Amino acid sequence: MYKIKAKRLLAPSIYLMDVEAPRVAKSANPGQFVIVKMDEKGERIPLTICDYDKTAGTVTIVFQTVGCSTNKMSLLKEGDYFSDFVGPLGQPSEFIEEDIEALKQKKIMFVAGGVGAAPVYPQVKWLYEHGIAADAIVGCKSEDYLLLEKEMKLVTGNLYIATDDGSYGYKGLVTDLLKDLIEKEGKKYDVVVAIGPMIMMKFITQLTKQYGIKTIVSMNPVMVDGTGMCGGCRLTVGEETRFACVDGPEFDGHLVDFDEAMRRSTQYKSQEGRAEIERQEKVTGHVCNLGLGENNEWN
Amino acid sequence: METKKRVPVKEQAPEIRRSNFDEVCLGYSESEAVAEAERCLHCKKPLCVTQCPVSINIPEFIEHVKNREFEEAARVIAKSSSLPAVCGRVCPQESQCEELCVLGKKGDAVAIGKLERFVADWSRENNIDLSQTLPKNGRKVAVIGAGPSGLSCAGDLAKLGYDVTIFEALHKAGGVLVYGIPEFRLPKDKVVQHEVDNVKALGVKIETNVIIGRTVTLEELMHQEGFEAVFIGSGAGLPMFMNIPGENSNGVFSANEFLTRNNLMKAFKEGYDTPIRAGKKVAVVGGGNVAMDAARTALRLGAEVHIVYRRSQAELPARAEEVHHAIEEGIIFDLLCNPVEILADEKGWVKGIKCIRMELGEPDASGRRRPVEIPGSEFVIDVDTVIMSLGTSPNPLISSTTPGLESNKKGCLIAAEETGRTSLDGVFAGGDAVTGAATVILAMGAGKKAARAIDEYLKK
Numbered sequence: 001m002y003k004i005k006a007k008r009l010l011a012p013s014i015y016l017m018d019v020e021a022p023r024v025a026k027s028a029n030p031g032q033f034v035i036v037k038m039d040e041k042g043e044r045i046p047l048t049i050c051d052y053d054k055t056a057g058t059v060t061i062v063f064q065t066v067g068c069s070t071n072k073m074s075l076l077k078e079g080d081y082f083s084d085f086v087g088p089l090g091q092p093s094e095f096i097e098e099d100i101e102a103l104k105q106k107k108i109m110f111v112a113g114g115v116g117a118a119p120v121y122p123q124v125k126w127l128y129e130h131g132i133a134a135d136a137i138v139g140c141k142s143e144d145y146l147l148l149e150k151e152m153k154l155v156t157g158n159l160y161i162a163t164d165d166g167s168y169g170y171k172g173l174v175t176d177l178l179k180d181l182i183e184k185e186g187k188k189y190d191v192v193v194a195i196g197p198m199i200m201m202k203f204i205t206q207l208t209k210q211y212g213i214k215t216i217v218s219m220n221p222v223m224v225d226g227t228g229m230c231g232g233c234r235l236t237v238g239e240e241t242r243f244a245c246v247d248g249p250e251f252d253g254h255l256v257d258f259d260e261a262m263r264r265s266t267q268y269k270s271q272e273g274r275a276e277i278e279r280q281e282k283v284t285g286h287v288c289n290l291g292l293g294e295n296n297e298w299n
Numbered sequence: 300m301e302t303k304k305r306v307p308v309k310e311q312a313p314e315i316r317r318s319n320f321d322e323v324c325l326g327y328s329e330s331e332a333v334a335e336a337e338r339c340l341h342c343k344k345p346l347c348v349t350q351c352p353v354s355i356n357i358p359e360f361i362e363h364v365k366n367r368e369f370e371e372a373a374r375v376i377a378k379s380s381s382l383p384a385v386c387g388r389v390c391p392q393e394s395q396c397e398e399l400c401v402l403g404k405k406g407d408a409v410a411i412g413k414l415e416r417f418v419a420d421w422s423r424e425n426n427i428d429l430s431q432t433l434p435k436n437g438r439k440v441a442v443i444g445a446g447p448s449g450l451s452c453a454g455d456l457a458k459l460g461y462d463v464t465i466f467e468a469l470h471k472a473g474g475v476l477v478y479g480i481p482e483f484r485l486p487k488d489k490v491v492q493h494e495v496d497n498v499k500a501l502g503v504k505i506e507t508n509v510i511i512g513r514t515v516t517l518e519e520l521m522h523q524e525g526f527e528a529v530f531i532g533s534g535a536g537l538p539m540f541m542n543i544p545g546e547n548s549n550g551v552f553s554a555n556e557f558l559t560r561n562n563l564m565k566a567f568k569e570g571y572d573t574p575i576r577a578g579k580k581v582a583v584v585g586g587g588n589v590a591m592d593a594a595r596t597a598l599r600l601g602a603e604v605h606i607v608y609r610r611s612q613a614e615l616p617a618r619a620e621e622v623h624h625a626i627e628e629g630i631i632f633d634l635l636c637n638p639v640e641i642l643a644d645e646k647g648w649v650k651g652i653k654c655i656r657m658e659l660g661e662p663d664a665s666g667r668r669r670p671v672e673i674p675g676s677e678f679v680i681d682v683d684t685v686i687m688s689l690g691t692s693p694n695p696l697i698s699s700t701t702p703g704l705e706s707n708k709k710g711c712l713i714a715a716e717e718t719g720r721t722s723l724d725g726v727f728a729g730g731d732a733v734t735g736a737a738t739v740i741l742a743m744g745a746g747k748k749a750a751r752a753i754d755e756y757l758k759k
């Protein structure tokens with residue numbers, strides 16, 4: 001059992017939890033993820049590691065309620081437990097293996113969409129702790145949905161905010177902002193790291209391709225085991241089939257077949273939807289009635 | 300002639316069982332078991348025992364059954380096997396212990412597996428405590444993977460007094476027994492969990508949710524956590540695909556994914572959150588046990604199921620009993636067909652599988668006649684789901700994170716057959732991780748041999 005040591009509402013329908021999992025915390029690196037399971041009957045839910053404290057033995061997750069499992073999870077309180085919490089899974093971000101001096105020469109831009117700000121944070125923080133100030137763009141619906149702004153400010157070189165409705169920062173999409181930075185402000189980047197909904201990552205890679213900027217994306221296909229056993233998370237990357245859970249989750253964005261990935265991520269949608277409706281009919285006022293499908297921004 | 304025929308075992312009728320997940324085979328009653336036991340000749344040189352990878356003293360336990368001494372029978376089996384209720388159900392007995400039974404020459408071999416199952420079930424129902432261990436010696440051994448090989452290695456070491464911890468990647472212990480083999484062949488709560496609990500009763504600790512190579516490395520176990528020896532029983536869980544066009548369409552799953560959703564995550568049961576998609580018409584590609592299990596699971600979820608296999612029925616690698624059950628239940632066998640492409644509709648969902656007809660040519664290295672394509676014979680089977688069941692290989696996670704641990708081209712760990720010794724001092728391995736996908740009983744046999752070798756290694 002894995003205890004929830006702290007829980008915070010970061011934005012409407014977006015929650016942060018610190019979970020006690022000393023073995024995971026000890027081995028965690030930026031770019032990796034965990035799989036959590038609430039109880040005996042729960043699904044295995046992959047979530048990116050958003051922070052970790054090796055001395056306290058805790059791992060931070062941030063999730064958005066999109067469907068049944070994430071909604072049920074949002075009802076857990078401080079002091080409650082996850083029955084299962086396994087990780088760290090996947091490969092760490094490439095840069096942690098790179099030569100620090102070489103890395104210092106590079107201009108790195110992170111682009112986060114929606115809840116993607118959470119997984120971007122540990123990467124930017126890691127770089128900052130190694131003496132590298134990366135820039136970041138964080139995009140969201142409106143000011144209310146902005147995550148971890150204070151924390152991000154402390155560790156980024158330049159932090160740019162974009163909101164769809166212009167309620168805060170730049171009005172428009174992260175792609176437009178990146179374009180403006182490069183074309184109007186003459187910014188130069190050697191690497192872009194984009195994390196967020198697949199559709200956002202797809203458009204970012206299309207843009208960066210024009211400028212010839214290497215772009216890393218973090219893929220989030222439907223997963224079961226997270227250890228290479230089921231093949232459900234397979235993607236096409238540069239003509240090859242790769243398993244996101246063991247080969248990724250980060251890949252060269254210019255090689256990823258996003259259309260296939262987006263199509264594959266809908267495979268279980270109708271099943272879950274149908275099961276959900278049946279459940280709601282049976283138990284009125286059931287926990288999963290909090291806007292099913294509305295916040296499906298992450299995918 | 301009475302002695303030539305074995306006592307038949309009761310089964311759920313095919314037309315009923317095809318729509319439920321309850322066990323197909325109902326097992327012997329006491330009197331049936333005794334009657335079957337009476338057929339055994341109690342051979343002086345029992346050939347049956349030579350074919351059992353864990354060397355159960357078969358004539359002795361059967362003799363006890365004959366005398367209605369079921370507890371004694373259970374004790375005889377417990378000396379050699381820690382998972383008898385499992386093996387009695389899923390061992391390919393016809394090619395193991397029963398293959399050389401003398402009665403098999405002129406009639407039916409003794410139903411050794413069914414008798415073993417009877418004894419194990421009886422001992423569970425009567426709460427017989429079979430845990431006998433030597434005093435604890437305080438020395439720590441780690442076992443990676445809670446499948447049959449890991450469980451039997453851990454059980455044997457615990458009996459010898461070792462302080463054993465099993466590290467399991469999934470949230471439940473059992474390996475293929477919990478995620479692969481379906482409920483209707485091997486009940487999970489009743490049988491598998493009980494046998495896992497028996498191993499725990501010997502003092503074995505099981506830490507789930509620990510992936511060796513990710514959560515902690517093998518080196519850390521040995522150098523930081525004080526384990527003096529390690530047994531790797533991590534199985535062969537990596538699914539293979541055909542690499543044909545359309546294989547990433549929506550509705551194409553590996554048998555591993557399909558079975559894991561159904562068995563481990565219990566998607567077939569009310570109240571469990573994990574979804575599964577069986578579709579209306581399913582093609583299962585492959586002819587092994589895994590293919591039969593996937594096919595019969597899809598059938599029970601309401602689909603019309605086709606097995607697509609490139610050789611003929613005689614070459615099906617699945618156990619005869621499973622093929623027979625599958626046919627009885629109404630699985631359609633499209634034999635001598637090989638898929639060449641998966642066809643998808645405009646939204647990317649499977650709408651058919653294009654196959655080419657095959658004929659059998661000359662025997663290949665394995666002695667089986669090699670299937671060759673008949674040019675121009677392509678045709679399409681309309682299906683909305685395809686389940687790929689083409690075999691599995693060992694997961695490279697441990698070998699790639701453990702310097703000095705050698706594996707072969709196929710990704711199998713290299714280990715000595717009699718001891719399980721690997722290229723690293725103090726590290727042993729066995730089961731599917733070494734042999735590639737094989738059987739429960741071979742994995743258990745490897746676990747036992749390694750336990751003995753680890754004991755010798757640590758005593759030195």
Ligand SMILES: Cc1cc2nc3c(=O)[nH]c(=O)nc-3n(C[C@H](O)[C@H](O)[C@H](O)COP(=O)(O)OP(=O)(O)OC[C@H]3O[C@@H](n4cnc5c(N)ncnc54)[C@H](O)[C@@H]3O)c2cc1C
Nearest residue numbers: 046047048062063064067068069070220221222223265299
């Ligand atoms: C490597 C990885 C990292 C992720 N990190 C985060 C994160 O940090 N924060 C966050 O909010 N979300 C993250 N996700 C997505 C998150 O796992 C899904 O939102 C969650 O599984 C949805 O479950 P649900 O039952 O609430 O919704 P559902 O109603 O089941 O599904 C909504 C959508 O979520 C996706 N989904 C469903 N089941 C899974 C599954 N088992 N694995 C992956 N996707 C699934 C599907 O595309 C589906 O259409 C990540 C996914 C992956 C693969």
Ligand SMILES: Cc1cc2nc3c(=O)[nH]c(=O)nc-3n(C[C@H](O)[C@H](O)[C@H](O)COP(=O)(O)OP(=O)(O)OC[C@H]3O[C@@H](n4cnc5c(N)ncnc54)[C@H](O)[C@@H]3O)c2cc1C
Nearest residue numbers: 444446447448468474475479511534730731737738739742
């Ligand atoms: C669907 C199906 C049906 C089958 N039917 C039969 C049958 O009828 N009869 C028969 O005899 N055999 C059958 N088999 C084969 C049999 O199940 C296997 O040969 C046997 O389970 C192998 O045992 P094992 O202990 O080597 O590995 P497994 O049972 O695969 O167990 C390995 C365990 O190790 C864990 N693991 C893997 N990597 C790590 C890691 N890095 N860290 C921690 N843990 C890890 C896995 O999660 C798993 O629990 C079947 C197999 C399948 C898939």
Ligand code: SF4
Nearest residue numbers: 351386390395396412
């Ligand atoms: S364990 Fe398997 S091979 Fe050995 S006696 Fe039992 S059924 Fe036969």
Ligand code: SF4
Nearest residue numbers: 339340342347400401
């Ligand atoms: S070979 Fe057959 S008859 Fe002889 S002891 Fe074994 S089971 Fe009995």
Ligand code: FES
Nearest residue numbers: 226228230231245
């Ligand atoms: S999640 Fe199962 S193989 Fe990646």
